[in-house]
Structures are given as structure tokens and as C-alpha cells.
Amino acid sequence: MSEAQLASFRQRLLAEESALRSAANATTQHLQETEAAPDPTDRASAEEEHTLELRVRDRERRLLKKIAQALHRIEDRSYGxxxxxxxxxxxxxxxxxxxxxxxxxxxxxxxxxxxxxx
Structure with missing residues (x-):
């Protein structure tokens, strides 16, 4: 793989990593700002939404690990x-x-x- 291709993949991976970290920070902030709803139905809906957000973040956390591994492979020239x-x-x-x-x-x-x- 050429240096230009490696650099291109490195930039792409870094951009994706940055976007995932920003999304994780936004979710953390959103979860901290959410108030407890007095209505049981509203509370159940909010809890379901939080559960879904946390599942998405867990998937993204695993993707961040794969991105870090890919960046390491780029550095040690085993990428590709x-x-x-x-x-x-x-x-x-x-x-x-x-x-x-x-x-x-x-x-x-x-x-x-x-x-x-x-």
C-alpha cells in the first residue's frame, strides 16, 4: 500500500474516531441533563431512550477500539x-x-x- 493510501486511511480513521468521541460526549451530557419525569409513562419512555443510547454508545466504544487497532497497524505497516x-x-x-x-x-x-x- 502506498504512503498516500496509508495517509488517506489514517485521516479517515482519525475523523471517524473524533466523530465517535464527540457523539459519546454529547450522550453523556444528555444523560446528565435529563430530569426524572413524574409520570410513570414518561419515565419509562425516557429510560427506554437512555437504554437505546447506551447500547449505541457501547457499539461505538467497540468501534473506537477497532479504530485504535487499525491506527496501530498503520503505524507498524501491517495495515491492509x-x-x-x-x-x-x-x-x-x-x-x-x-x-x-x-x-x-x-x-x-x-x-x-x-x-x-x-
Whole structure:
């Protein structure tokens, strides 16, 4: 992978990381500002909304970890290479999923095993 491509992916990952951190801060602030509603129905709706927000943030927290790992792979020059097979991941896959650490074939094998064995 060329230096320009690595720099492009690095910038893309950093931008996504920044956006996720901003969203997490906004959620934290929103959760702290929310007042308890006296009506049980309103309170239940607010709790459901908070639960949904926290699930989204948990997903984003895992994505932040993957972004950090991808940035580390860029630094050590292993970005773009499958961690399992050593084959190139492919620019198209990285454009679709910049945090990918496995080539498509290896990812499909992992997903098949997961479906088979749970």
C-alpha cells in the first residue's frame, strides 16, 4: 500500500474516531441533563431512550477500539494485510470497512465458524 493510501486511511480513521468521541460526549451530557419525569409513562419512555443510547454508545466504544487497532497497524505497516493469511485485504474492502483486519475469505471463515459453533 502506498504512503498516500496509508495517509488517506489514517485521516479517515482519525475523523471517524473524533466523530465517535464527540457523539459519546454529547450522550453523556444528555444523560446528565435529563430530569426524572413524574409520570410513570414518561419515565419509562425516557429510560427506554437512555437504554437505546447506551447500547449505541457501547457499539461505538467497540468501534473506537477497532479504530485504535487499525491506527496501530498503520503505524507498524501491517495495515491492509490479513492477520490470518498474510494476504492483502484489498482496497475495496478497506474502503467499505477501514477497520478490517481480515481479508474477505478469512472473515467469511470466521463468520461460518461462529454460526456453526455459536
Amino acid at each position: 494485510w490479513c492477520e490470518e493469511s498474510g494476504e492483502p485485504i484489498g482496497i475495496a474492502r478497506l474502503l467499505a470497512r477501514p477497520t478490517a483486519s481480515l481479508c474477505l475469505e478469512a472473515q467469511e471463515r470466521h463468520e461460518a465458524k461462529k454460526r456453526q459453533y455459536g
